Amino acid sequence: MYCQNHDDVGCGTCMAIDHRLCKDIFYLPEFLQINTCNTATREIQQKLDLVAKALTEHQEKFKRERERLLQSKTATLKNIKNFRKEINDRLDELEKNTVSDIEDKCKAFINETEESIRILETSKSSVKSARDKLASTGDNKLQNFVNIKKGKNIAGNAAKSVKASQLQTPFKDIDFTADHRLASLLEEINVFGKLEQMKVMRSENVGTVNICKNESLLQVKGSTQCSVKVRSDNRVCKIISACTLVDGTIILSNQYNKKLKRLDSSTYTVIDYCHLPGEPWQVCSINKQQAAVSLQAKREVQFISLSSKMALTNKMKTGFECRGLSYADGNLYISDYCLSVYTYSLSGEKLKQFSKDQSGQKLFSDIRSLAVSEDGSNIYVADRNNGLIILDNNGTVVGRFNGSQLEGAKGCYLTGRGSLLVCGCDSDNVLQFRLNGNLIGEVVKFDDIFASYQAICCNQQMSKMIIGTDRNEIEVYDLI
Structure with a gap:
């Protein structure tokens, strides 16, 4: 069957369903007996060739686009890896700086403590020496008088050392309190950054588009x-x-x-x-x-x-x-x-x-x-x-x-x-x-x-x- 209204051919069933409202429907052998075909085979062949060429070109275009997109994906993933490395390097640097601060503070505290120990050790040695001299004087009144006076001075100086050390207490300690801003930030975000889908400007369109989608006020x-x-x-x-x-x-x-x-x-x-x-x-x-x-x-x-x-x-x-x-x-x-x-x-x-x-x-x-x-x-x-x-x-x-x-x-x-x-x-x-x-x-x-x-x-x-x-x-x- 042939529908002249739509310039289309089909079986009787198709015509009954798709062209039931059309008036000019003919049985194809009868139509060809009284009408000649005006469309040359060569012309149709050329149209089909052109369409086939366009389909192939667009198919190749999308294949190239697929390859470009895969390359873009690879580059983007590489950028993510590099960003992660930068974060790791920065964290390593922060850790190194924090450890260095702890070492410096600890060294200062230890030096201060060791100096107190040295002073007390010197006083302790002086007190022991004075006690030994008093114990070994015997009946020598002159030597005993000298040892008593020196012992008294040594005891006074030692008492001052004890009092000075007491003023240094409570002893210093080193503790670490994390900067919770970093932890809070990590809790707030789900990804490393913003992933944007951008339109790629083709060479044939460069110069025709000058308004970015983000250009709004x-x-x-x-x-x-x-x-x-x-x-x-x-x-x-x-x-x-x-x-x-x-x-x-x-x-x-x-x-x-x-x-x-x-x-x-x-x-x-x-x-x-x-x-x-x-x-x-x-x-x-x-x-x-x-x-x-x-x-x-x-x-x-x-x-x-x-x-x-x-x-x-x-x-x-x-x-x-x-x-x-x-x-x-x-x-x-x-x-x-x-x-x-x-x-x-x-x-x-x-x-x-x-x-x-x-x-x-x-x-x-x-x-x-x-x-x-x-x-x-x-x-x-x-x-x-x-x-x-x-x-x-x-x-x-x-x-x-x-x-x-x-x-x-x-x-x-x-x-x-x-x-x-x-x-x-x-x-x-x-x-x-x-x-x-x-x-x-x-x-x-x-x-x-x-x-x-x-x-x-x-x-x-x-x-x-x-x-x-x-x-x-x-x-x-x-x-x-």
Whole structure:
């Protein structure tokens, strides 16, 4: 049977079921007697060939995708293993530090105890000698008188030794109380980290998709203030820059007190700090062993070792006042006060310098901070007078924002999720931008208009936003 309405063939049963409402149904031999077939066999064959080719191509595509996914799985599992090793190494380091502390304290207590034993032993020996002399004097009144007087002095000194030793009691002991924050954290989490399913950009689609699914406006639900002042600070703590280290801790650039301060990632209290030879500006992470900070007046970049205690290592002289500083793709990106952004190798070789736009106009006026994409393709410059300026790695301006919503651009921070945060000192806010410079919206409006807000970064989980002030404290915002 043939259904002319649907241009389909089938047996009588199929027609009765699937085409019962169709009017133009014919017995196929009769239909062919009065109609000729208009569709050539060659044309149908070509369609079938094209469809077969498309099916094969898509099948191969999904096979390649399966292989890529398996490779991705292998790489991800390797990363988990490496992360576990880092945790083990850190735990070994914590154990070593704890054991070392115990050894040092125990050694001090033992030395103190042994000194008391030595003093008492000396007194005991003197008392025994005095008693023996008294017992052996006999009838010699002169010698007996001398021994009695000496014995009296020895007994007095020995009594003082006993009294002094009594004042040292109760005896010291060493006990260990575990830091329950670690155990609490382990109880709270079920996995090592967040597993995200990401869309892979195909080469044929690159440039057509520029909005990340995580680019929606960040929301804050509250904030806390944490003091970052330490006993040796002589001046107010003006936090001018902040960055997140590989281990999750936060490092702050304390300008007036010439220090870098390292914060615990959960309590945001100062756990370590180091003195600098000059006032610092922007600080950035290079890897898990090293960070760097720009020293404007010293005209240099100072490198910092990130062991259990931060320590100054080598430095890089630039010949200009260093302000903005960022690290990406093996290079350092450094800005001067108001003229240029430079690219340097870690060995100190100047690679590039960007000062003017395509029309020959000056790009910058008052550079406050830099942020650079992980592959070094885009450079984000926060300029207090000119707002946000985005350059590619050839110095071409690819984006700008200098609207009234952003006044006095200072700190900038790439979230790693397809957006950029910029702190407006004069507009008293934090704005969120897409990577092309388009404004997403205002994340937070600060209440204290008299405070200076400049430093900005987020924790690794993007659940906290840290803002530095000039009031001896930082503000930690909870992000939704």
